[in-house]
Amino acid sequence: MATVAVDGHDIRYEAAGEGPPLVLLHGGIIDAGPVSWGEVIDPLSEQFTVYAPDMLGYGDSDVPDVDYTIDRHVRTMAGFCDALDIEEPSVCGLSLGGAVALGLALDTDVDVRRLVPTSCFGLGTELPRGTLSYALSRLPVLNRIAVALFRRSRGFTKASLGGIVDDTDSLSEECVDTVWEYARKPSACVAFRNFRKHEMTRDGYVTNFAPRLGELDVPTLFVHGRHDEVVPVELAEQAAARAPNAELTVLESCAHWPPREAPERMVELLTEFCAAVDT
Template identity: 55%
Template sequence: MATEGAVTVDGSRIHYRAAGDGTPVVLLHGGIIDAARVSWPPVIERLAPDYRVVAPDLLGYGESDLPPGPYSIPRHAAVVAGVLDALELGPVTLVGLSVGGGVAMQVALDRPDLVECLVPIDPFGLGRDLPNGRLSYALARVQVCNKLAVAAFRRSRRLTRASLGGIVHDLDSLPAAAVDAVYREVQRPTAGAAFRRFRDSEVTRGGYRTTFTDRFGEFSMPTQFLHGAHDELFPVAWAQRAADAIPDAGLTVLADCAHWAPREDPDSVADHLRSAIPDE
């Protein structure tokens, strides 16, 4: 069973879930409406018998504080590094999903002493192009659209479920528990706020602000990408390009997944992590 805890980093309380003992594995969730208890429970359950698994809520998400200021990838990475320092966890296998994948990659560059192995899952940061071009930029600037969507999801589990069709390959096969987790999370009064601030920081007229495409050669640790074949947010070709350019890197593509592999296929995600985690 996962336990709950919190540490203070730069004046903000950062909540985390933890389970198991042994080699440390840290799981970073994605953006929009996400948190440790949304994306990671089935993976934690599968890994906890053999590893110490820690899944923090990123700054502004879940039960972590929502302080003012920009919510850029570098800021999130600094907070995650602070969590690892506070918990005396490094070096760890650092896993990140979507936005969390970009955060994990930034941590690996900024604090390589904390990262023994890097596992980005459908990560942000592998390209600059926005998925819907100028429309994505416009939506990032007109934040009321996101606020209205969150308000609608709060009133309807059916709408919440339908919205997940954009990040999963087969909505009909998505477990009810995954929908329930998102529906519970969207009830938080601050749901969506951190993501809106992230878009303010990271979405520009010219594309995503943070990209690692010119820094692939700087990653010094083994890196194992995992990517859904049907991901429409970040193309699998981006992950292939990164895996080809980063020293000691590889890529596994999940044929039946889109952007939310930890909930679409937790068995394959756990198996991938087990193969990536260095032996003690």
């Protein structure tokens, strides 16, 4: 584990292995590199140099008083790659991190070699629960109460993960312990509450890369859980059809968290796709 300064802020990251660079970007809410990627970093490091940063405002990275928009995260992760001289990385992004990965490929000078948006946010504007989602985004006290309950109870933490996984009993004990550990950090959910405030409007999500997917000139593999209720699998199907050099793998026994629900399958997919020789 190490830190690197990006735009004056410390970004904590884990790096492991030797080989072509592979950057793993986590999701939102209570997340960090070890939370979503904890079971895949070591096996992937046998083939790649793996970088798993805690994005700005998450985990053990700095939590400055800034607007945590997708654009902010994209710029910070581009700076992360530049600061560590990461050249031609493959990038796998989960949920919020999937949108950041798309932004890196579309809007920065990072020369992304392969792209793996997983349970990807930013593929449409419709809120999952309509105006209720918007209303809840304007009531941050409810999120604070939920985080307080996470901190008090490992059992509540595990039960709450039912909102993003198909079967909580499929999760490893290490996974639940890691989520509970990060839920007890003082900065838990601070960045996500801010992100949600900026991202959700009455008309839907602000970020929508769908109209721009035709611009992608990077080999892309969308990975999505069949039972994802956060980002419907239909959005991934439409995205794979729009991008000129894309394919889609649907994981039948997964919801929104493939790296934790099916870690061995994720390692297999990433190894096969990101190690492939360009033709």
